[in-house]
Amino acid sequence: MNRRVLVPAAVLLSSLSFPLTITGASVALPDLTGDLNASPTAAQWVVTGYNLCFAAFLAFGGSLADLLGRRRLYAVGVSAFLLGSAWCAVAGDVGGLVAARLVAGVGAAIATATGQSSLASAFDGAARARVFGALGTVLGIGLAFGPTVSGFLVDLAGWRAVFWVPAVLAGLALLLCPALPPGRGSGQRVDWAGGALFTFGLGALIWVFVEAPVLGVAHPAVLAVVVAAVAGVAGFVRVERRAAAPMFDLALLGDRAFLGYALVAAAMMGLLVPLLVYLPSYFIDVVGVDPARAGLWMLVLTVPSVLLPGVGAALAKRSPRLLSTGAVLLASVGVVGLVGIGPDGAPWPALLLTGVGVGLTTGVVDGLALSSVPADRVGAAAGLFNTARLTAETVALAAAGSALTLLGGGQPDSGFTDALRVVVVVLGCAGVAAGLGAHALLRRVGR
Template sequence: MNRRILVLTAVLLSSLSFPLTITGASVALPGLAGDLDASLTGAQWVVTGYNLCFAAFLAFGGSLADLLGRRRLYVAGVVAFLVGSVLCAVAGNIGVLIAARLLAGVGAAVATATGQSLLAAAFDGQARARVFGALGTILGIGLACGPTVSGFLVDVVGWRAVFGVPAVLAGLVLLLCPALPAVPGVGDKAVDWSGGSLFTVGLGALIWVFVEAPVLGLFHPVVLGAVLLAVASAVGFVRVERRRRAPMFDLALLGDRAFLGYSLVAAAMMGLLVPLLVYLPSYFIDVIGLDAAQAGLWMLMLTLPSVLLPGVGAAVSRRSPRLLSIGAILVSTVGVVALVTIGPAATPWTLLGPLLLIGTGIGVTTGVVDGLAISSAPTAQAGTAAGLFNTARLATETVTLATVGSALAFLSGGHLVGDGFTDALRTVVLALGCFGVVAAGGANLLLRQKVDATAPHRRSR
């Protein structure tokens, strides 16, 4: 079999397992919290901890892949994800489950960054655009099927099966790894261990502050210590990178307006989507009165466009990437704000319009914006670009998820049931709508200035 096909198969299969374990965990939260006698905060760390490690290790994983070899790092990431997922499925207490989720998050981060860089190295031109469109479809299937499949698994088998299915997929990926082409790293450069460590620690500390500060209080000694750690790590990172001959990040990449614009688009879409993926199933179950399987079916209204529309997004992006990017954010933002009408008497028909609008914006950008961003970087830096791009997306996702969770708990008085939950959710969707408008404006500015800056060059040609 053509090795390029093996690369595509392995990366798409692993990419399917990562969103499954994110959305699946959200449906499993009520069951695992009861079985493991976990508090609301502890149960939330099952989702947040995975996202935190995913975000914190993406950039460093991609940078290591460029230097040490992409296949080697990809295999290491898949193994870590597999071990973490198996430990999740057999965990006997909430502490072990959270620790296992942290390990799985690290593995998913490394495999994601290296997997996308493997695709960028194996394909080019129109083939690369088609491959990243297929990646978007697979990511959409993971998002779409996650709540539904997980709902049925929780009802029929139990919450542990939610972590077992991604582990099986990761095992299948490992069977393909020996046949993958060895994409060598840049052997004449040293690994930037100090820069990578400072970046990872700083980002992890920052996200931890967003998660725990609303619970412990902004002036709690531990929170203040985490803030100082994040600031010190940021300062140290900048100093180290300026002095290194082969830094973790190429500052020219960070100054590319197109790359930053597409990264902002992806971050905004996940910031709008993921809090709803996590908390809408709980609302459907605890307020509307659905069971887990029914809640998963209702979530298809939100997630199914992610399966059907990446191809449409790829076609639009070939004509106007900027129109695709800004339009998608605004369409999803309108859908989010329309959820202000949600209530205990909600039906699939009353939610169909808002959820389809949100899903449409997500669907046309899933995977497509990834390709636009990574393609704007040199091929030799594809791993670094993929890591930085996904870091922006996952960091935004994790911060918004933590902020929304804290806001819902505060506004509802700590009880995510009844009228208090409804009022809190309505306030949150309005705030998310404001976030979407600001993100659309920022992305439009970045992408428009990029076009204006290249226009004279085009005319001179």
């Protein structure tokens, strides 16, 4: 078979499995929590640990690909994801499940970074645009229909099935690895210090969010890790400014347009991902629907991400600022509207409004951000942009989970409803603030 078919097939298969494992874990969470007798904190690590490793190792993956070669490292990433997913499916306790999720997150990050690089090197011109358009479509489908597919899998075969399916997809992608271009290593130095400090600082911050509600904010361990997180972030900034070949080009943050679009993307994921993870659990535990129906209900929130990017792209041609900031404010209002959620169901107009806001910017704001920087800095900008978005998503997910644990005790009763209402109001207000900030940054970028 032609390599120009096998290369995108491999990358698209693996790319489909990554969003499925995020949404699958959220739908499976109620069943696996009961089956493994997991505490609310342990259950939170099941969903947060994957995102943490994905965000922390995404840039590392790109740097290592330059050193070791894209095809070799892509195979390593897919293999790690396959191993982690299969381990999730057979885990006998929550500790093993969390460890498996960390392995899968690292593998997904490495495979994402190297897979996209392989596509860029194998195609150019109009063909490259088409293949990356297909990649965006696959990611959108995985995100949109992941909860629904996972819900049916849980009903038909139990929660372990939601991890077997991504493992099978990864296995098929691994068989196609020999078709990828070798991408010989360039011998470029890897920013080990910057990567280690970034990973440490983000990990320490997420640990505080997850463990502080249980231990107490004044617990010595919590205070010590807060200090360590601040020190790690400060050290990371210092190292990146002095490094000859930094992992992140922090000077890009001085570009108002790039920073504005990055803020929009970060805000959207910060609004969407906590809902993707915790709404299915709410529908199952509090409303009392089965996982399959919970997945169907989530389509109101997720399908606009598949249907509306074309509309968003057309609006962006007229006014990128209006499209970007308007969509954030629209999604934020929708999230605040979820304050009306209750045991009888969900306020569907609020879910739809949130989905429309997210869908209008899906993929579109990425192009706007990368188009705002010089061509010779696009690679660095893509790495920083994606890491910023994933970091915001991970922090928002951890903060929302901690608030639900602290305010609602993680139990399927009225306390969970009240806690969820507080969370959506805070998330929505944060989204409004981000939208206003982006509006100020983008005020010179079109009308």
